[in-house]
Amino acid sequence: MADARQREITDRQWADATLIWEYHQMGQEPRPCDVAIGLGCHDLGVAAEAARFYLDGLVGRIVFTGGPNPSRPDHFPRGEAVHFTEHALSLGVPEHAIHQEPRARNTGQNIQFSREVLQAVGVDVHSVLLVSMPYMERRAYATCRKVWPEVEAVCASTPMNLNDYVKTIGDDGLVIDSLVGDLQRVIEYPKLGFAVAQDVPETVRDAYQRLLADGFDSKLLV
Structure with missing residues (x-):
């Protein structure tokens, strides 16, 4: 398993991570709830x-x-x-x-x-x-x-872009690993009965596969 946190993040990897970041957010307006x-x-x-x-x-x-x-x-x-x-x-x-x-x-x-x-x-x-x-x-x-x-x-969630969020965590590799790991769960959990299925656009799946191939995999399901 590659340690992404020891490497500089490339522009392409950052673009892929941003695409997944935006997919993970539902874009719902907070409103009164119980x-x-x-x-x-x-x-x-x-x-x-x-x-x-x-x-x-x-x-x-x-x-x-x-x-x-x-x-x-x-x-x-x-x-x-x-x-x-x-x-x-x-x-x-x-x-x-x-x-x-x-x-x-x-x-x-x-x-x-x-x-x-x-x-x-x-x-x-x-x-x-x-x-x-x-x-x-x-x-x-x-x-x-x-x-x-x-x-x-x-x-x-706290409204912020990926750049600002990484600054709050202080570890860009950890954040990208987490984005990839959560997307894996969005894809796999419905098959296990843990969640409802959701559409994952092909562009998001492609970004996911590229980041996996680059070794951003420390947060994957075992």
Whole structure:
């Protein structure tokens, strides 16, 4: 397995990554929903965006979901949900508006366990605002449609382009690996029953295959 992070990213690789980045984003306008679900990851921007939606009045409560991050276990040592909650509290979200779900280890569990948390406290949910990293929007949507088809799912993430996102992470190779890995899941998860199928344009598939051939493969399913 090649280590893409030790190499300079070429213009063609960057163009392919940008095409996949844009595909991953659903382009939905955030709108009022019953609840926001902040999907666990290594990016505190998810917690900040969920907090913004609450403070702007788009949602009445937030569920932060996720255990220790598998990619960066030292980044949120007490679990993603705990650290996301603390960040949202620091931004002014009141404690009573936040629910924590600390067990989930994948996107399907994020949504299923969040659903169970909300059911346990008697919240009637018809719409959810799924808050994720920008390149996880499409996978989050497809997973929610499979796991919780009764609700209307709206996807949202911190609005930024790929260049700016890479600057926040500080590792262009890791980001491209992640874009490729998430696209693989968009393609393969419906076959495994984890998500609904979505159209993947041929141009996006071609970019995916080129980046795979170049060794951007550290985030692939085993």
